[in-house]
Amino acid sequence: MNKKISNEKMNKSCPQCGKVFLVYKEEEKELARKIGNILNSHKGVYEKKLALFNLWKNLEVGEVEPNERKRIDTLLLGKVYNELARQNLREYKKLATIELNKPE
Numbered sequence: 049m050n051k052k053i054s055n056e057k058m059n060k061s062c063p064q065c066g067k068v069f070l071v072y073k074e075e076e077k078e079l080a081r082k083i084g085n086i087l088n089s090h091k092g093v094y095e096k097k098l099a100l101f102n103l104w105k106n107l108e109v110g111e112v113e114p115n116e117r118k119r120i121d122t123l124l125l126g127k128v129y130n131e132l133a134r135q136n137l138r139e140y141k142k143l144a145t146i147e148l149n150k151p152e
Contacts, residue, residue, distance in 0.1 A: 079107070094135055101128055 061068045086099045105124060112120070 079103075094132070097131065098128065 082103060083100065086096055086103065089096065089099075091099065101124070105121070
């Protein structure tokens, strides 16, 4: 998917009133559609976060040196693993509480 998105937007003016407004390019509309599909899907919260992360990770906004790219990828993966570890710890605490409060 590695599409390159430009920062340029087109300014259009209304022929009737003369007001200027932004018109998004087709690739920006496509990206917004993909984000909307992920957010409106029936997946769980963390599956949505991972899908958004993968979409964001594959989005190219400019040239990056290979060693810098590897560093950025490592940092991003670390953040994902950190979030998953937090979620698993919360789940473990819930299960441990239920198990300890269970009558024998």
